[in-house]
Amino acid sequence: MKFATAKLHSRTFVGLVMDEKVMDLHKAEKKLFELETIPETLIECVSEGEKFVRHVEQLVEWSKKKNSEESGSYIYPLSDVDLLAPIPEPRKNVICIGKNYRDHAIEMGSEADIPEHIMVFTKAPTSVIGHMEGIDAHEGVTEALDYEGELAVVIGKTGKNIPKAEALDYVFGYTIINDVTARDLQKRHKQFFIGKSLDATCPMGPFLVHKSMVEDAGDLRVETRVNGELRQSGSTKDMIFPIAEMIETLSKGMTLEAGDIIATGTPSGVGKGFHPPKFLRKGDQVDITIEPIGTLSNPVE
CATH class of the missing domain: 2.30.30.230 (Fumarylacetoacetase, N-terminal domain)
Structure with a gap:
């Protein structure tokens, strides 16, 4: 469904x-x-x-x-x-997993940046927008706005200290998130929250697909196109930390609730990874496709 x-x-x-x-x-x-x-x-x-x-x-x-x-x-x-975004007003910050693809970790630095443990940050609920809504370019605030196409997990029931073997039972379904990031703010403030949480920088959707429609969430192709140009093409099978491990780790001592959203990381090919970088500008169009969910499309305004 x-x-x-x-x-x-x-x-x-x-x-x-x-x-x-x-x-x-x-x-x-x-x-x-x-x-x-x-x-x-x-x-x-x-x-x-x-x-x-x-x-x-x-x-x-x-x-x-x-x-x-x-x-x-x-x-x-x-x-x-x-x-609209499937969950237009999340009750909590969107939970995000950083550098969860080896090649992305390397493009952001070097092999030394490949994490040994799950890296976690969040995006404010006020950053969420829906399919075809405009990503705010935030001119005057950032000069390095970047895209990150990601599979997102929506938790379906409340749990704590969830063992890996049972973790997928706590999933309701899946959607797509574009973890739009102001790279210069991220670097300036030495943390992720401000650079990840500007208003209208978390496109989500277009749909929330029930888990029964996804044969294996650990083997889905993630593709991002900017103005029709293929920038990212990866598979969730290449994630360093799979979904069940994310849920197990996050729920150790912290309650996950129904409706919580976990963005699972992005493949290589982000704007910052190019030389010179290919950051977003007003007038750009970003399309992220993950089947069987569909395509999340947003202009930059």
């Missing part, structure tokens, strides 16, 4: 994406069952875990039994809606 937070006119809703259409789950439930039990936000739906997924499956089955005229009141062409 592929979920979205979508907006049609002034209405924001949780949607189920089916090919090139999206089902408004709130309206579908009211029309089919005369109920209103589905939460208003996708983060709340995620918190219900498999109960939510089973309920959506039931809605889909009942919808198939109705005629097309009835379904037209709650199923729209995907092209008619705006796609």
